[in-house]
Amino acid sequence: MSVDLEHICQVKAEADCLYNEAQVDAAIEAIAQKINAELANRNPVVFCVMNGGLVFAGRLLPKLDFPLELSYLHATRYRNETSGGDLFWKAKPELSFIDRDVLIIDDILDEGHTLHAILEFCRHAGAAAVHTAVLIEKEHQRKASPDLKADYVGLSCIDRYIFGYGMDYKGYWRNAPGIYAVKGL
Known part of the structure; x- marks a missing residue:
């Protein structure tokens, strides 16, 4: 597949820049304070959802001031496209989290199909409790489950296609230093 780098x-x-780097960093700091207050004595296993959660996790983890075990999982519905399909597991968690608290770090809660599947997987595999931290939550009524909410949310945004801070546009711009909305999407 040829990539049109000009495009x-x-x-x-x-x-459109929805949130600049300073605004995103302030939101991450606020999430860290809440997590520190609530999970510091819980000995959590933390899973970063790849690839989208990588930048957010990289900024958040050094602000968590307690012992934790860290790993990753990789589940996706997008595969470098702009609309989601079926859930595809690229890598399931490798650390045991049976009878332990789990913290899932992901970039975005959009419709929530991926996050919902990850939560169900962790619950059925024996986690004592599952907590979620997302950098962005989209404002709309299309959630996979009406009661699906993240425990820790950095920012909310309008229902547009966004990229930056781990979120991508066709596999690119995860490295953008802010949250941007694609023109026309």
Whole structure:
């Protein structure tokens, strides 16, 4: 598959900046304070949802001031597209979390199909409790489950296609230093 880098660069140039780097960092700091207050004595296993949760987890983890075990999992519905399909597991958790608290760190709670499947997997596999931290939660009524909510949310955003801080546009711009909305999407 050939990539049109001119198009990829144009998308970034035309995008609307919803949150700049300082605003995102302040939201991450606020999440860290809440997690420190609530999970410090719980000995959690922390799973970063790849690839989207990588940047958020990288910024959040050094702010968590307690012992934890860290690993990752990789489940996706997008596969570098702009709309989701069926859930695909690329890597399931490798650390045991039976009878332990689990903290799932992900980039976004959109419709929540991926996060819902991850939560169900952890619960059925024996986690004592499952907590979720997302950088962004989209504002709309299309959630996979009406009661699906993240425990820790950094920012909310309008229902547009966004990228930056781990979220991508066709596999690109996860490294963008802010949260951007694609023009027209």
